[in-house]
């Protein structure tokens with residue numbers, strides 16, 4: 001993916017220099033405003049399905065970069081997940097829990113409560129955390145060296161109180 005895209009972690013800038021007074025944090029409203037206006041404009045331009053695919057693709061890139069730059073891939077799986085959980089809370093992304101883990105087949109069910117993308121949204125009747133699907137797949141791919149597919153099966157926007165993701169390797 002590094003061959004395909006130009007993104008580099010340093011592109012995120014030096015916040016200590018650039019925001020000495022305001023610091024690293026912003027509001028969830030500002031984050032969601034960007035995400036959902038982006039999705040709306042892209043959907044009108046290229047169709048909703050394609051826009052969603054691109055959100056997943058961007059999430060995948062973000063997950064891989066996040067894993068490379070923030071997480072420790074030398075840890076055992078359980079320690080890696082514990083570290084991921086801590087980082088996602090520290091960054092106020094959400095509260096991760098591993099609900100099911102099949103280490104032989106590398107199939108997992110994860111939940112994320114108080115999710116940054118969707119918690120508290122109106123109920124649209126469809127899941128909206130496409131970016132998160134890619135983000136989780138990117139982290140798992142970077143950690144295991146295998147490609148993953150991630151499907152959000154429950155979401156605040158479908159009327160559930162937590163997001164639930166099914167994670168499994170892409171066969172072949």
Ligand SMILES: [Zn+2]
Nearest residue numbers: 118129155163
């Ligand atoms: Zn969700």
